[in-house]
Amino acid sequence: MNEFAQVMSRYDWHQVKESFESISELQVVAALRKSQQGLELSLSDFKVLISPAAAPYLEHMATLSQGFTQQRFGHTMQLFVPLYLSNMCSNICTYCGFSMENRIRRTTLTMAQIEQEALAIKAMGLDHILLVTGESERKVGMDYFEEALGVLSKHFSHISMEVQPLSTLEYARLAKLGVESILVYQETYHREKYAKYHLKGKKSDFDYRLATPDRVGQAGISKVGIGCLLGLEDWRTDAFFVAAQLDYLEQTYWQMRYSLSFPRLRPCEGGSEVNSPMSERELVQLICAYRLFNHQVELSLSTRESAVFRDNMLKLGVTTMSAGSKTQPGGYANADKSLEQFSIDDNRSVRQVASMITSKGYQVVWKDWQTGLNQY
Numbered sequence: 001m002n003e004f005a006q007v008m009s010r011y012d013w014h015q016v017k018e019s020f021e022s023i024s025e026l027q028v029v030a031a032l033r034k035s036q037q038g039l040e041l042s043l044s045d046f047k048v049l050i051s052p053a054a055a056p057y058l059e060h061m062a063t064l065s066q067g068f069t070q071q072r073f074g075h076t077m078q079l080f081v082p083l084y085l086s087n088m089c090s091n092i093c094t095y096c097g098f099s100m101e102n103r104i105r106r107t108t109l110t111m112a113q114i115e116q117e118a119l120a121i122k123a124m125g126l127d128h129i130l131l132v133t134g135e136s137e138r139k140v141g142m143d144y145f146e147e148a149l150g151v152l153s154k155h156f157s158h159i160s161m162e163v164q165p166l167s168t169l170e171y172a173r174l175a176k177l178g179v180e181s182i183l184v185y186q187e188t189y190h191r192e193k194y195a196k197y198h199l200k201g202k203k204s205d206f207d208y209r210l211a212t213p214d215r216v217g218q219a220g221i222s223k224v225g226i227g228c229l230l231g232l233e234d235w236r237t238d239a240f241f242v243a244a245q246l247d248y249l250e251q252t253y254w255q256m257r258y259s260l261s262f263p264r265l266r267p268c269e270g271g272s273e274v275n276s277p278m279s280e281r282e283l284v285q286l287i288c289a290y291r292l293f294n295h296q297v298e299l300s301l302s303t304r305e306s307a308v309f310r311d312n313m314l315k316l317g318v319t320t321m322s323a324g325s326k327t328q329p330g331g332y333a334n335a336d337k338s339l340e341q342f343s344i345d346d347n348r349s350v351r352q353v354a355s356m357i358t359s360k361g362y363q364v365v366w367k368d369w370q371t372g373l374n375q376y
């Protein structure tokens, strides 16, 4: 059992879930006072801030979140775009359009197609890409990644990856090839329910996935992004475990940087039901609570959310946004929507998102500023 699995074993999922209902407004006021005084918040304080009792204090939370974010990140917003390399997948995940049992057309981009995608993305003005694949080690494994990174590193100064969990040695190889960050979401921290959503393939190994950020840290990659798929199981309980894992990772791999994302379950081919619906207001509450809990962590909001919502969140804690996204392999050079993983909500172009950001007095960051500093 890895160390975070041991941390998790101290908690009972159902007790954590039930505890949200007994949190009082007095506890909320106490946590907010602590935050206002600049004191560090504990995991228990975080739990208080995402409880139903904290909902009436959203405005206060948003003001504090805005202040802490501006202090740490200034008036900036990083933009990136996902580049889907393949929709091949050897797993069955009940909530995903790429799931192995779904009868969709499968494709893996050739190096020539990757080059075309790179040129199309560069023409959009972006310099930070997130490489995404399904999880098919046989078809899309390390050899493929190496070749693809050879093509893409000529075009982009910041490359992140969201692919199948790899070994420490493989992450170390990716670090040498210039990969700056790895995103890996646990989807849900409910161990028993996890097995019901992940029916087949390597992803059904809960513990291997849970220990992935540790392997990323041990391999010396600069940043790891974690999160859960909000809506699969009780979102408050899952969000609590994300915060607990962040806390554990920061204490264990203090030299790494961290980002959090908040994907809400979206409609897709053969998709599963949303068990724990989360309103936009609740998502704001969660984002602000993460910021109050951790002033340094990057908070990333994708085009799964609507344009109006993203515009409103710009000042309230978020530091990174995707823009102009396509969720199908080859989607930038060719608009075949039948291959997409899930539908997106904010369909604006990169130029439109960038001008919204500048119109609100913020500066667009086209590539991660840390890249250069890492060399010294």
Ligand code: SF4
Binding pocket: 089, 090, 091, 092, 093, 096, 097, 098, 099, 100, 133, 134, 135, 203
């Ligand atoms: S969530 Fe990932 S691993 Fe699961 S089916 Fe989709 S692409 Fe494959």
